[in-house]
Amino acid sequence: MNQFVRNLVAPIGRRSCLRMLSTSTDQALLVDVKQNVQWIRLNRPKQYNAITIPMYERLIQLLNEAANDPKISMVTFTGTGKYFSSGNDLNNFTSMEGMDYHQTVDYLTEAVRRLVDTFIDFPKPVLGMVNGPAYGIMATTLALFDTVIASDTATFTTPFTALNQSPEGCSSLLFPQILGPSLASEMLLFSRTLSVEDALRTGFVSRVLPQDQLESYVEQLLYEPKKGLAVALYPNAMTSAKSIIRTKTYKQQLHEVNKNECEQLTRMMHSDETRQLLNKFINRKK
Template sequence: MDLSNDIEELADVEGETHIKKSSFILQKYVAAFIDYPKPLLAIVNGPAIGISCTTLALCDTVYASDTATFHTPFTALGMTPEGCSSVTFPVIFGSSVASEVMYMGRKLSARDALQYGLVSGVYSAAQLESEVWPKLRQMAKLPPKGLIFAKRLVREPLLKILHDANKAECDRLEERWERGVK
């Protein structure tokens, strides 16, 4: 999804309109992950911070380099969860670890992310080239309709929950932006 036009448009908007437009763009951005019909695969080869971390939970498969880190410093910035993480993180990590990650800004290593299920594999940079990319090329050869229908069966029961979480998170962030960070 290309948000460059929306972001350029924001540069000309001020005040409350800017906040509402920002919230709308964020909600639209996350909805693109929720609704994408084909499998979404991600490779993390460095720090994933904020939205780049939270949207990983909306991907179908995530691979990480052994140097990758995952960090959501929401409360340290006076912000709240985004990217459906208020729903996805407790499911992936369990409520206690999710709370540490979201409330206390606990940074996860690639090994931690693997242990908790955010990523499905951790590889060296060389292994990403030699092992992961061949897997992805092999997947690209599979019948597309089979992949799309399989994803739909897995994702469809969760769509309303994810869209509701996305809206609630964006509404809360909008409040935080309107009132200022405290």
């Protein structure tokens, strides 16, 4: 785990992180609409598609716009390169311009809460095309997607206790429901990695494809003439079906779980122990 964290912060130091956070996310998130399907591609392969604070804001904006756009019937998420996402960019936890560490923590955890709330309320189908390892927030939120198709190179890791943090993304509720209590505890309590085989067996993902066949499979699934999801299915019917699956009462429960998780995460991240741990990793690569 420590080696992964060291690799994650290696490409960018604190000063370059601050410049990055103040720049456009146009290249960090590639967005395209093809036949009523909005594609959102995490595009920071050198940083393992780690999520910056501006990317949180942009993702929330994109999902809200897609929810209200009648030309978009569903959304597909994927990543560029070998990783789906390494989760939060650890450089988020250093102070941004005009903000100290504790202010940054509050801003970040509020961004996490808002993004997860947006996924909870999103009325249209969300498909995850997981092209490689998924960590942290981009592993937990997969449980809020409507279906997940993974590469055979995918793994799923929630290293919260290894970083003195706590679960987010409604994983404290959804992981035990999907994976069962034992596997969920291995991930959330012990920071153990879920294999793609166990993810398929438990229904966390619906299909596993060889890496070099993943994108072509999803393209065919969406766009095959007369059969593709974007071609053969009625958008209003999919939205109606999702509203029955994810009822108002269930969404209220998810929102409450998300709120409680983010409050606990905020407390953990404000601790001196967490701050020292994160600074240790980041300062090592300055």
